[in-house]
Amino acid sequence: MSIKDLPTVYDARATEEKIYKFWEDGRYFEADASSKKPSYSMVIPPPNVTGVLHMGHALDETLQDILARYYRMAGFETLWLPGTDHAGIATQNVVEKQLREEGLSRCDLGREKFLERTWEWTNEHKSAILDQCKRLGASFDRTRERFTLDEGCSEAVKEVFVRLYEKGLIYKGTYIVNWCPRCQSAISDVETDYETKGGHLWEISYPLKGENGASIGGGGAIIIATTRPETMFGDVAIAVNPDDFKYKDLIGRTAIIPLSGREIPIIADDYVDKNFGTGALKITPAHDPNDFEVGKRHNLAPIKILDEQGRMCACGEVPPEFHGLDRYEARKQIVDSLKYKNFLLRIKDHEHNIGQCQRCSTTIEPLLSDQWFVKMEPLAKPAIAAVKDGRITFVPERWEKNYLGWMENIRDWCISRQLWWGHQIPAYYHNQTGEMVVAKENPDPQNYTQDSDVLDTWFSSGLWPFSTMGWGVNEKGSPNGATEWAMKNAPDFKKFYPTTTLVTGFDIIFFWVARMITMGLEFTGKAPFSTVYIHGLIRDEKGQKMSKSKGNTLDPVVLIDKYGCDALRFTLTSLCTYGGQDIKISDERFEYGRNFANKIWNASRYVLMNLDGVDDKPFDLAALTLPDKWILDRLNKTITTTRKNMDEFRIGEIAHDLYHFFWDDFCDWYIELAKSQIAEEGLKLNTQRVLKHVLDYTMRLLHPIMPHITEEIWQLLSVGEALIAADFPKSEEKELDALADMEFVFGIVRGLRNLRQSLNISTSVKLNIIIDYPSADYFVPLEMYIKRLAKVENITYGGKVPKQSASAVVEGSKIIVPLAGLIDLDAELARQHKKLEKLAAEKGSLAGRLNNESFKSNKPDLWEQTRARVEEIALQENAIDELISSLKD
RNA sequence: GGGCGUUUAGCUCAGUUGGUAGAGCGUCUCCCUUACAAGGAGAGGGUCGGGGGUUCAAGUCCCUCAACGCCCACCA
Numbered sequence: 001m002s003i004k005d006l007p008t009v010y011d012a013r014a015t016e017e018k019i020y021k022f023w024e025d026g027r028y029f030e031a032d033a034s035s036k037k038p039s040y041s042m043v044i045p046p047p048n049v050t051g052v053l054h055m056g057h058a059l060d061e062t063l064q065d066i067l068a069r070y071y072r073m074a075g076f077e078t079l080w081l082p083g084t085d086h087a088g089i090a091t092q093n094v095v096e097k098q099l100r101e102e103g104l105s106r107c108d109l110g111r112e113k114f115l116e117r118t119w120e121w122t123n124e125h126k127s128a129i130l131d132q133c134k135r136l137g138a139s140f141d142r143t144r145e146r147f148t149l150d151e152g153c154s155e156a157v158k159e160v161f162v163r164l165y166e167k168g169l170i171y172k173g174t175y176i177v178n179w180c181p182r183c184q185s186a187i188s189d190v191e192t193d194y195e196t197k198g199g200h201l202w203e204i205s206y207p208l209k210g211e212n213g214a215s216i217g218g219g220g221a222i223i224i225a226t227t228r229p230e231t232m233f234g235d236v237a238i239a240v241n242p243d244d245f246k247y248k249d250l251i252g253r254t255a256i257i258p259l260s261g262r263e264i265p266i267i268a269d270d271y272v273d274k275n276f277g278t279g280a281l282k283i284t285p286a287h288d289p290n291d292f293e294v295g296k297r298h299n300l301a302p303i304k305i306l307d308e309q310g311r312m313c314a315c316g317e318v319p320p321e322f323h324g325l326d327r328y329e330a331r332k333q334i335v336d337s338l339k340y341k342n343f344l345l346r347i348k349d350h351e352h353n354i355g356q357c358q359r360c361s362t363t364i365e366p367l368l369s370d371q372w373f374v375k376m377e378p379l380a381k382p383a384i385a386a387v388k389d390g391r392i393t394f395v396p397e398r399w400e401k402n403y404l405g406w407m408e409n410i411r412d413w414c415i416s417r418q419l420w421w422g423h424q425i426p427a428y429y430h431n432q433t434g435e436m437v438v439a440k441e442n443p444d445p446q447n448y449t450q451d452s453d454v455l456d457t458w459f460s461s462g463l464w465p466f467s468t469m470g471w472g473v474n475e476k477g478s479p480n481g482a483t484e485w486a487m488k489n490a491p492d493f494k495k496f497y498p499t500t501t502l503v504t505g506f507d508i509i510f511f512w513v514a515r516m517i518t519m520g521l522e523f524t525g526k527a528p529f530s531t532v533y534i535h536g537l538i539r540d541e542k543g544q545k546m547s548k549s550k551g552n553t554l555d556p557v558v559l560i561d562k563y564g565c566d567a568l569r570f571t572l573t574s575l576c577t578y579g580g581q582d583i584k585i586s587d588e589r590f591e592y593g594r595n596f597a598n599k600i601w602n603a604s605r606y607v608l609m610n611l612d613g614v615d616d617k618p619f620d621l622a623a624l625t626l627p628d629k630w631i632l633d634r635l636n637k638t639i640t641t642t643r644k645n646m647d648e649f650r651i652g653e654i655a656h657d658l659y660h661f662f663w664d665d666f667c668d669w670y671i672e673l674a675k676s677q678i679a680e681e682g683l684k685l686n687t688q689r690v691l692k693h694v695l696d697y698t699m700r701l702l703h704p705i706m707p708h709i710t711e712e713i714w715q716l717l718s719v720g721e722a723l724i725a726a727d728f729p730k731s732e733e734k735e736l737d738a739l740a741d742m743e744f745v746f747g748i749v750r751g752l753r754n755l756r757q758s759l760n761i762s763t764s765v766k767l768n769i770i771i772d773y774p775s776a777d778y779f780v781p782l783e784m785y786i787k788r789l790a791k792v793e794n795i796t797y798g799g800k801v802p803k804q805s806a807s808a809v810v811e812g813s814k815i816i817v818p819l820a821g822l823i824d825l826d827a828e829l830a831r832q833h834k835k836l837e838k839l840a841a842e843k844g845s846l847a848g849r850l851n852n853e854s855f856k857s858n859k860p861d862l863w864e865q866t867r868a869r870v871e872e873i874a875l876q877e878n879a880i881d882e883l884i885s886s887l888k889d
Numbered sequence: 890g891g892g893c894g895u896u897u898a899g900c901u902c903a904g905u906u907g908g909u910a911g912a913g914c915g916u917c918u919c920c921c922u923u924a925c926a927a928g929g930a931g932a933g934g935g936u937c938g939g940g941g942g943u944u945c946a947a948g949u950c951c952c953u954c955a956a957c958g959c960c961c962a963c964c965a
């Protein structure tokens with residue numbers, strides 16, 4: 001297709017498909033571990049295999065891609081490593097749902113068959129979301145794609161588990177955990193959400209046993225308050241505050257659990273708040289984390305009365321009529337029974353926070369069970385230090401506090417999950433003796449059986465920066481113990497670990513970022529990345545979180561179809577503030593990026609269509625006109641700020657700067673001025689060279705944000721083979737010093753246009769203008785340029801100042817326009833008076849400063865500036881006065 | 890209970906070391922001038938949430954109050 005046939009509307013769809021294929025075919029995304037160039041690397045936050053691309057990914061992937069493309073162009077050997085997460089619970093849920101539809105359960109299949117089935121599903125979907133990322137223009141290296149359950153990652157998981165265990169940092173124990181009765185698994189603290197709900201506080205009377213062994217009812221009663229009456233059969237004590245005079249005498253006596261009749265001691269513990277409820281608290285160690293601690297302090301064995309489904313146990317502690325009841329039904333019946341037997345004294349409304357499973361919103365049941373934990377404190381210490389001493393920086397900085405606060409109060413991490421899909425815990429039990437061995441392989445499959453639990457999904461993602469890169473060869477580089485896989489990939493680890501930047505949302509700082517830091521430091525001795533760039537979350541136009549259930553999601557692929565990928569990327573990028581504010585979006589916002597892409601397209605079309613006869617030589621510095629120098633200066637400044645902003649992760653500012661430079665400076669001013677230069681034979685060639693140069697460099701600057709359209713145009717410019725592999729511009733030190741003069745020209749033109757508009761003189765009417773310069777300094781370099789504007793602005797220039805004329809003042813010069821035709825005299829007079837008022841107000845406020853001696857001595861340059869402005873105002877006022885009297889003539 | 894964020898033009902938001910406020914969209918006026926009507930030119934619009942303080946000078950620094958949002962903790 002010839003340049004002249006390029007469509008006037010940019011065809012994003014066709015261009016993007018073609019260009020992405022060009023990059024893939026040219027293998028431009030693939031990193032070379034043997035390169036001598038300095039490295040820049042990132043790992044993708046692995047999306048869940050069950051995930052579907054949403055706006056959050058679009059933003060996260062776009063930002064990473066911008067960095068990858070920038071550093072690739074800036075001379076770094078760049079690796080952006082993609083992959084996906086096996087997402088334990090989520091994936092298992094999907095497959096179990098399929099099974100249910102077939103009338104089966106996972107237990108019908110058995111573990112082995114179920115896993116086969118899940119692998120089948122996974123293999124089918126594993127890469128779907130990364131394939132979708134192609135539409136985003138993602139330049140990650142698919143030859144290095146990883147999956148958290150694949151060979152290398154699994155090997156690393158086992159290695160890490162065994163080493164932590166041997167170091168005493170992984171332990172197994174019976175503790176209270178957050179149990180999800182629906183998922184049938186323990187979940188970690190961070191996977192538990194709390195929601196405030198209305199509930200009740202029940203006050204129940206527990207009879208006291210008589211002092212001298214008197215029978216039930218003989219010794220009065222103690223009244224406790226609880227939100228969970230159904231757990232009463234698991235009570236092991238009643239606790240009161242040791243300083244609470246109400247109960248002082250009761251400490252050490254014995255109370256009797258209503259309905260079941262078991263005897264429990266009354267103990268004293270500081271944990272109890274005298275002022276809450278009745279000041280007496282029932283202690284149920286098996287079903288409440290705080291009670292568990294109290295129980296431990298007082299050596300009271302927990303009694304478990306709810307099972308893993310959330311039903312009352314059929315045990316001796318629970319009266320038979322409640323056996324097997326669901327926890328809520330049990331509560332109802334127990335309360336009825338208490339009421340009937342007069343043990344229930346009062347019911348108060350009470351709001352409290354209820355823990356819920358993040359994944360299925362089922363109310364969490366704190367449950368006593370055998371689980372595996374990571375001892376976090378020793379691991380947290382170096383992870384705190386790495387952030388405090390600056391080896392790891394958070395951008396924006398405020399997230400550092402957030403991270404440190406959490407780390408400094410870290411609690412042990414429950415890592416076992418009662419699922420089948422995931423990394424099975426590498427612990428083996430002897431079939432007869434029960435003896436436990438923790439090892440990477442089963443020591444003797446005949447006699448040992450592996451622990452049936454799997455690891456929390458975040459355990460493997462915590463290793464992601466190094467498990468994906470061939471970690472496993474020991475520090476001395478010896479193959480001893482390392483798998484073949486690790487050996488093969490070790491060069492990646494050497495070249496690209498630690499990674500440079502991690503890009504993610506603040507919602508997974510605790511889940512993921514913190515764990516990568518602890519694990520990275522523990523196992524590689526190095527922080528896994530030096531900068532954590534935290535961006536905001538995408539929200540809908542009302543500021544609500546996007547979710548499928550609310551139906552307020554926007555599909556990135558649909559938006560790309562409608563507006564184009566580069567448009568989507570540009571819009572998203574422009575909304576990224578340095579502070580990482582959440583981003584509110586609606587469909588229409590992407591018109592911003594689309595319009596910009598179209599502007600780029602059409603301006604480029606103009607340049608391309610006007611390059612006939614141009615050569616490959618650089619522009620002639622000596623022959624540059626004022627606008628040439630100006631646009632080159634502006635380009636140079638834009639290069640400087642773009643690089644600086646890239647270093648500082650001010651990505652949104654880059655987008656705004658480039659938008660402004662391209663649209664306002666290049667299109668609206670330079671190209672318009674260049675049109676008249678091209679018409680002059682003597683200036684044509686050099687102008688073409690400048691146009692070509694500026695477009696070339698602008699495409700380079702914009703490429704990280706808008707990769708497809710820039711690649712397309714750059715290739716049409718025929719200055720190189722592939723923009724993706726071209727150099728990122730470096731700024732020149734020397735300035736061409738044209739800004740001030742050009743501003744003057746702009747002032748003249750604006751003044752003129754303003755006059756036309758306000759006097760209602762159409763651009764089709766030719767105007768004569770006269771410029772009254774205050775001194776020759778202005779005149780010499782600019783006269784020519786004003787003349788050159790003649791065609792564009794439809795003016796003639798020069799002559800004598802007639803009587804009736806309008807004028808505008810620019811930096812001491814006056815543009816005078818004779819008013820031969822008709823104008824609206826009153827309207828013009830009113831306009832001028834309004835201007836006078838404005839000027840007077842400004843002068844008033846400036847005068848105060850001017851007379852301020854300390855301002856004059858503290859900031860002489862600023863004072864001088866102010867003084868100059870006051871002079872300018874006086875000139876303008878004079879001009880307006882003159883105009884007014886001339887109009888009145 | 891502790892911490893963080895936000896409050897600037899009709900709407901959505903920028904505003905890096907303190908120096909008389911900017912953008913996009915929307916509004917009004919004019920223009921289909923062969924790069925672009927997804928465009929061009931011009932205009933209007935803000936006592937920067939309230940109050941106090943520091944300073945010659947505060948959207949910007951300090952204190953305080955208010956509203957909204959988020960995170961952490963989880964007194965039964």
